[in-house]
Amino acid sequence: MDHAHALALYDREMREHARPDGPGARIERAGRVVRQVAGPLDWNGVLWSRLDASDADAAIAEQVAHFGALGLEFEWKAYGHDRPDDLGDRLLAAGFTAEAEETLMIGEAAGLDLTAREPDGVRVVPVTDARGVDLVAGVHEEVFGTDASRLRHRMLAQLAATPDTLLAVLALAGDEPVSAARMELVPGTGFAGLWGGGTLPAWRGRGIYRSLVAHRARAALSRGYRYLQVDASDQSRPVLERLGFAPLTTTTPYVRTP
CATH class of the missing domain: 3.40.630.30 (Gcn5-related N-acetyltransferase (GNAT))
Structure with missing residues (x-):
């Protein structure tokens, strides 16, 4: 398996061009962020982003405001190769709580x-x-x-x-x-x-x-x-x-x- 190709394909098909993961969910594209909005019993969160140091904080604030207005808890699913390099630190500073790190494995x-x-x-x-x-x-x-x-x-x-x-x-x-x-x-x-x-x-x-x-x-x-x-x-x-x-x-x- 070509690891770089598999990861790029995963990013494209499963994140950037994600499909709703269940009935009642919808995918929204807000600038350089892709998110899923569902309901209080479903998964809500950010699936993909293409950010840099100049726009990351504003994009994070926009997502906090969007889901906050809906009254929904949400998850920003961050990957080790996402940018900017300090995305995790920026999320923590914006009031997010980090859960356990896992390894994305593909076969x-x-x-x-x-x-x-x-x-x-x-x-x-x-x-x-x-x-x-x-x-x-x-x-x-x-x-x-x-x-x-x-x-x-x-x-x-x-x-x-x-x-x-x-x-x-x-x-x-x-x-x-x-x-x-x-x-x-x-x-x-x-x-x-x-x-x-x-x-x-x-x-x-x-x-x-x-x-x-x-x-x-x-x-x-x-x-x-x-x-x-x-x-x-x-x-x-x-x-x-x-x-x-x-x-x-x-x-x-x-x-x-x-």
Whole structure:
């Protein structure tokens, strides 16, 4: 995989020319900033910018005013190669709070190791209804320690309105959900995104996460997607590298509450 080409394509297709990521969301272009505006239960924020030291502070102030007038919390999703170099410091000075840095990893689906299967005693099932969504949300809350009401709302809306953009799966041991993950498919692009892969502590170290990555990668390849993208934590990065993903840059969410 040509890393520079893949990153440039990601910036162009997934950020600069982004599509709304769910029903009711809209993409707006304000000068040299691309943002998504949705609602209080959906993701709102800045996806892409082309700024420099001369206009960054004014652009940041404009976004703060815009989302503040709507009464919406929003995220400025900043990447390690974004400009100006001190964009993060400028966001902090404007009242944003930085969340944990992650690594943007991209893999060419045809070149990944897709041989991993679920371990003995575990089966992978698709999520197609509200009960399955509730089980995914329950795993998410237990693994990540965060409220999953927004995730529940988003998944239900996608399954109802645009089911071809979401593939969610549960790993079950008997009838017990022990891991969950989803894949966001972006029609008209070459990218599918892997999200939410989380396994209950008692079930880690058995290859479940690896098998769910391979399961979703096979599904993306069968649907004609060339690249898989992950915002990887330090825990998942080594597994993804062994499967063939490459780290291309970092990504840090800067969040501002009105």
